[in-house]
Amino acid sequence: MKEYQPIGVFDSGYGGLTVLKEIVAKLPEYDYLYLGDNARAPYGPRSFETVYQYTLECVEWFFKQGCSLVVLACNTASAKALRTIQQNDLPKLDGSKRVLGVIRPTTEIIGNFTKTNEIGILGTNGTVQSNSYPIEIAKFYPDIKVHQEAAPTWVPLVENNEYDTPGADYFVEKHIRNLLAQSQNIDTILLACTHYPLLIDKIKKYVPEKLSIVSQGKIVADSLSDYLERHSEIESKCSKGGKISFYTTDSTQDFDNHAAVFFGKPVKSTHLHL
Structure with missing residues (x-):
């Protein structure tokens, strides 16, 4: 059996679930791992340095869970952290892994x-x-x-x-x-x-x-589908079991209640302490 290597989807809170919903609809065969950093949300008012540090912590967590590909389904993280992570951190962490954004x-x-x-x-x-x-x-x-x-x-x-x-x-x-x-x-x-x-x-x-x-949901889903078609070296690492796991850095009860609205179906999350 192939090692569990889900596609990571990250957001500061719940919003990324509107993107994950479209990604799963487009590419249901893959495994997915969603993390909402609700304990530190919202990211919007925070400084570039703070958003970068928070996002990097979460990306490193995804990598430790076996993700070879992480999608920052958060505009603020994509705007304030993605480029630095791609250019400065990825080569040091693991040059074979990829982090993509929504912008x-x-x-x-x-x-x-x-x-x-x-x-x-x-x-x-x-x-x-x-x-x-x-x-x-x-x-x-x-x-x-x-x-x-x-x-x-x-x-x-x-x-x-x-x-x-x-x-x-x-x-x-x-x-x-x-x-x-x-x-x-x-x-x-x-x-x-x-x-x-x-x-x-x-x-x-x-x-x-x-x-x-x-x-942006459908746009990002279509773009991810295209990316996986063009990058077989990444696609081949992504496991296909149709499994979706949800994590939050805050209350799982609050997350599950809100997330169902964004994702369109019931969600059962696990608490993560970063």
Whole structure:
């Protein structure tokens, strides 16, 4: 029997489960290991150095569990930690392993959604302040103009199960209004945080119908599928048993209750002390 070598999926909390859900739907045959660093969430307001240190600790844990491939299903971690881990830490830890993020797959195809060449980004403070999206989009689509708006209240709304309440409308409308006020030509809005899909019904209320709203789950799943097809040296190491294991650094009861909403089915987690 092949050694257990799951694909690792990491997030600061629950949001990455919206990505894992799409990955499992696309690639159900693989084993997966999910870790939510809920005890130290949210990552959005934290410094680059802190997010990097936390993310690196979690990546090292994944490697110790046998993962040859880890997906940072967290925009803040992808923005603030991925490049340093790829360039500085991977060669020292294990040059045969890989860590991927959610920003690159999204920026590679975002140009397919816009006709005006003006897009809006909604994300956490950390993602917006990093400027990762404008920088990466410019590499693939130098003619696209990017407008950004940080929506720091949206993650707490989602994590506290307030995303479907009347109180959420104020904060959703406020940030969409701020974003769209930057240009009348924005025709595409990217939800650059994996929590935000849970607010999609509220978001649609305040976004004109003619605008495209882009979530990342399916994009990342398609990109991962393509990556595994192109990198047989990594794909061959990933075990295929259809098993999914969940870990959290905080309360398993809280995690399981919230995670079921994000993942779309019941979740049973194990506590991890880092």
